[in-house]
Amino acid sequence: MSYIYQWLDVPWGDGDMGSWADRSPLHEAASQGRLLALRTLLDQGCPVDSVTIDNVTPLHEACLSGHVPCVRALINAGANVNAATIDGVTPLYNCCASGNVGCVELLLQNGTHTHTTHTHYPSALHEACKRGNSQCVESLLSHGADPDYKVSNLGSPLYVSCLHQHAACTKILLHRGADVNVGGGRGDSPLHAAVRQDNADLVSLLLDYGADVNLRDDNNRRPREVAPDGGRAQQMLLSFEVSPRSLCQLCRLQIRNLLGRTRLELLDLLPLPSLLTHYLEHT
Template sequence: MTGILPRELCACEITAPEMSRKRGADPGAPPELLPERKKTCWGILTSQGSWADRSPLHEAASQGRLLALRTLLAQGYHANIVTIDHVSPLHEACLSGHVACVRALLNAGANVNAATIDGVTPLYNCCTSGSVGCLELLLQNGAHTHTTHAHFPSALHEACKRGNSQCVEILLSHGADPDYEVSHLGSPLYMSCLHRHTECSKILLHTGARVNVGRGADSPLHVAVRAGGADLVSLLLEYGADVNIRDGNNQRAVELAATGGQTQQLLQSFEVSPRTLCQLCRLQIRSLIGRSRLKLLPVLPLPPLLTDYLDHT
């Protein structure tokens, strides 16, 4: 490696970022550790686990310093340089939402599907930060919407957890499976209901996600009721949620609702006046059409009124 690094790129001048670069959901480094980190340069940050070998390229990508990033690449830093946890500069740029840095790294040959030792990909980090620009750029350059192992983190689950509805919509439009289950998380719909993100749930259901698939015996309706989201409960019922499913404790959704609350009243009202024939027909027709063909509804030679009816609009 040749050339002299600018003073701003000196490792000893680097401060800790606001978010952990190992996992987007982890807390940042405690303030009291910052002076020690400056002294030890790229030493292991014990409060976050192994954080060794963090290079100036990682810092430039994290902070969105495009000129510094290009200078480092020109001086010989490899775009796919990784830390001991296999965090790449591309992971950093995506987690911070720096589109220009992502583009520069991809042009320099960065691996768009690089995974950390925990299975976190740059695409996952885009969903953590909610950066639509970075997400689209990765997908245009061959990012996979599906993970290679069932226990690895899922970008779609992360977008649902964070309530980043645009990311959810883009991932689904690029072939992400709305029913993809992660053993300890359940389905994407379950995740969005758990965190009370109605818009994400609506996008998933509109795309054809199975309304009763949650986590084990726990359905999306169960978790929506526990969260106290009457709007979510109403949405799930509209898309065919089964009120008679019992969770792991052998309880129905109505039994989990707060006494006298809006959610309980909604479920009790539904049980005494079940779905209309109009609703049942729509659910059955959508089921027969199949999830993969629901997107073709607008192009069918049908009257707009019928198309809107089938499309829940």
């Protein structure tokens, strides 16, 4: 079973895929959320990390189905929270595919890695951004996930979020200090991705966080040049070019850059008036 199924919107494990034929009763119980049966099987000595031919574990199944009690029971029984399938899919990735933040939190509290060691492997953060699961994005970033982590052929989480037009995920990433200009393939920036789809709300958000309107893709085109003719995004960029950022906006961007991403979360601790703190936080 290939990782590509994930990015074609076919949920992993859906249908008669190859690995289902060799699933154990523990896999079935975890997938269906049958907690009593799962505990009984564990008490009878079923290996908690039993795998299919594709290295799918019961924890993978429970996470994909979003069954928090089963995930907790498997973790308490010693399940490997960082187990990976032959395609590099982890339980955390499956949690982000299902959008269950409760499962995400359980894994993060029990030693799961926010990113794999190989940049070509699937990323939980990218999957959450692709599917618009903003609570999962928030949880991952709160536990130290890198908002600028790039995956081969996918680009940055911000680029994926803009490509799939998820404003809430985009806002969280930018608030947490994601680089607004780190994009994906073809030299595209997140602004290119938003503009191509004429998403004026995303374009406005990206510009507010300092998106560079002069970046060029691999075809030497700026965002305005890939915008649908006559669309809202094109009009917004045309207006921006004749009326650039105010001094107030420029100061905020400069201060945030000087603070650095790792210090942005400490803004509330600074002895500043709340109005100034909110200004720096874009709130």
